Amino acid sequence: MQRLATTVRLNRSVLQFDDAANARLEQYLAESASLLEADPDPQEILADLEQAVADQCTRRLRPEQTVVTLAELEPALEEIGSVQTPGTGPASSGQPRAAAPRVLQQVSEGAVISGVCTGLGRYFGFNVTALRVFAVLLLLLSGGGVILVYFTLMLLMPFAPLAADGQPLGWLPGKCRAFMEYLRAKFHLAAG
Amino acid sequence: MTAESKLAPIRKGLLEFLVLKIVGVKSVYVPDILRQLAGTEFTTQEGTLYPLLSKLRREDLVQYEWKESDAGPPRKYYRLTDTGRAQLAALDEYWTLINRTIANFGH
Numbered sequence: 001m002q003r004l005a006t007t008v009r010l011n012r013s014v015l016q017f018d019d020a021a022n023a024r025l026e027q028y029l030a031e032s033a034s035l036l037e038a039d040p041d042p043q044e045i046l047a048d049l050e051q052a053v054a055d056q057c058t059r060r061l062r063p064e065q066t067v068v069t070l071a072e073l074e075p076a077l078e079e080i081g082s083v084q085t086p087g088t089g090p091a092s093s094g095q096p097r098a099a100a101p102r103v104l105q106q107v108s109e110g111a112v113i114s115g116v117c118t119g120l121g122r123y124f125g126f127n128v129t130a131l132r133v134f135a136v137l138l139l140l141l142s143g144g145g146v147i148l149v150y151f152t153l154m155l156l157m158p159f160a161p162l163a164a165d166g167q168p169l170g171w172l173p174g175k176c177r178a179f180m181e182y183l184r185a186k187f188h189l190a191a192g
Numbered sequence: 193m194t195a196e197s198k199l200a201p202i203r204k205g206l207l208e209f210l211v212l213k214i215v216g217v218k219s220v221y222v223p224d225i226l227r228q229l230a231g232t233e234f235t236t237q238e239g240t241l242y243p244l245l246s247k248l249r250r251e252d253l254v255q256y257e258w259k260e261s262d263a264g265p266p267r268k269y270y271r272l273t274d275t276g277r278a279q280l281a282a283l284d285e286y287w288t289l290i291n292r293t294i295a296n297f298g299h
Binding site for chain 1: 238240
């Protein structure tokens, strides 16, 4: 039997994760993303956290070991800890914050088309790749009806703020974002 | 309410002040900051520090630059901006003042 590992890009590092560790990693990052929903710069912090995970796991790998397992990932995540947002005032400091309200937004960074799938994945906590595969399947089965659904969501879902460190958007996500903003302005559509 | 539950928010509020102090000495990257805080009352984790540093950067109190490291990818080194330095000085002064005030009561 051969166990296949997943290659994961964590900010500036590339590592191999086995299935269990990969699932745990995705869960941690999704949790962090939802905790950072109210933060103006979630992308920057998530990139930092990804790098922290990569560094911590690399440090824990044995010399011959190439694939990260839960044995490395769990203590790494333990050391990094879950995301704590800095209190903005006396009212919110100290008290364990109620989960930040989840917002359904399109995420342009890393999007294939406009970021609807990434946004839905974040909102509902689904794996984005699985969601995209599902969308393509649905596209084939529905004979194109999904395109209308996608376009409607594109028009209605607000866009998440762009990352502060200005990672460039893909050509298509950039165009989609610009086009939707144009349409919304033209028809006075307030998204959100 | 136990004493500990009252102390936690105080520590949380002071962490930002401490991070400014540490960053003010020389440019550091996050593991340096964690190491300096480890073992003190302000022991903290990356999950706490990165959101805090992001906020401080947004407030233009710190900025970072990428530096190559001997092993692994480049690292973010944080340092104070002029605004940060001014705010740190103000906080430091206020902290001394508060301490004096607190010490003067209760005798």
